Amino acid sequence: MSHINFINRTHELAFLEDRYRSHKSELIILYGRRRVGKTELLIRFLKDKQGIYILATTESEKTNIGIFAQEISDFLNDPNFARVSYPSFEALWTSFLSHHQVQKIVRIQQKIPIVIDEFPYLIERDRSVPSQFQRIWDLHMRDNPVMLVLSGSSISIMEQEVLGYKSPLYGRRTGQWQVEPLSFLHMKEFLPWSCVDLAQVWFTTGGIPAYLELFDPTTDFWSNITRLFLTKGAYLTMEAELLLQYEFREPANYLTILKAIAERNTSLGEIIQQTGLDRSMVSKYLSVLMKLHIVHEELPVTASPGSRKRRYRISDPYLSFWFRFIYPEMTAIEARQTPEVLTRVQKNFSLYSGALFELLTEHLIRERVLFPHIHINQLGRWWHNEMEIDLVSICEDEDLMICVECKWTDLSKNEAMSILKKLEEKSRNIWWRNENRKTICALVGKKISGKDEIRKAGYEVHDLSDIPY
Incomplete structure (x- = not known):
């Protein structure tokens, strides 16, 4: 993902910045499917900070320790740091945290962000890696001014081996974020x-x-x-x-x-x-x-x-x-x-x-682009036998039910009204607070003619021209 098209990650960056500004050490888990933009997000977060970004590989633990050591050496501006042969990740991070440059950097900024991207690669090579990093966090990082971000694209490994109840790292994280596709x-x-x-x-x-x-x-x-x-x-x-x-x-x-x-x-x-x-x-x-x-x-x-x-x-x-x-x-x-x-x-x-x-x-609807003023408790499809409604939104506080038909086609006013009348009939078969509820029937289409007249008849109607794209 190019720097030119870094788009709409406001909430993700705000989350990371908030954790960075906290007055304690942070262990953040960030994950999401491949190509969703995690790496660019993390690089953008580090842009105005003195921090470490390390991309793990599928190679051996020894090779990864060497890669980590080189990145840390560059960060510390100390070539000698990479010349040492570290026997473990723990030895590597212990040496880093005791380095004289770390204290100098901490005096300039509150905390040192450390990003390990594609953390699942380390776990695939050695299932003891979560235990190793639990020890690193508990004994060395938790009481030091660091923000450790473990990021990964393998949902299965991140949710089971890092976030899962049986993971050694369970309970250590101070925050987590699943990066979603763009709106x-x-x-x-x-x-x-x-x-x-x-x-x-x-x-x-x-x-x-x-x-x-x-x-x-x-x-x-x-x-x-x-x-x-x-x-x-x-x-x-x-x-x-x-x-x-x-x-x-x-x-x-x-x-x-x-x-x-x-x-x-x-x-x-x-x-x-x-x-x-x-x-x-x-x-x-x-x-x-x-x-x-x-x-x-x-x-x-x-x-x-x-x-x-x-x-x-x-x-x-x-x-x-x-x-x-x-x-x-x-x-x-x-x-x-x-x-x-x-x-x-x-x-x-x-x-x-x-x-x-x-x-x-x-x-x-979930992003509140459509029906923005209604607080929706439940949203999904509804069906019974051969009868179906594309989407039904439930607002429990207002005893309100919104039934929505979605049509990827151009509709005339008469066609739209016919669809809405049939939707009204189907909505009567939904058993939910039938005595007190208010029902709104809505139509969302590619292009719909006569929308103003349809709305005057008491229906909600939207097409692509109503979406603020």
């Missing part, structure tokens, strides 16, 4: 395109900065998709498999399950039937995918937690697009049949976009 509202800062085009980019990449920077703003959406996804050896053609290999040593069954979900097999029974895997195996893999935030489990928004009406969807738009369109076409892409693949993708992209537009609308 849709900030995509225009990468691409000066129309809101429709930006929505389509979101449907294919989500808000991943490293992916957005690959798009060429001087060409159109489909030219970019062809170059980035449908060309042999292209970056985004291969990225999904790398993401999964990063989390799983044997990703084959995960690939099969994700492909089934992307093809709209969303219930447990449908996934089992589509994949041919047995129930216990599918349940196990789904559980892992949910822990990694790759798959999201859904219940009807008003259902009890014990309900069996569960559905599954891929949380990440990039992975959703890749499994729906790229993975099934890998043989054709390798054979350089790009024009034929593009025709097939374009043929089915509208249907795919409809489902992703629901997800985008959900994000915009």
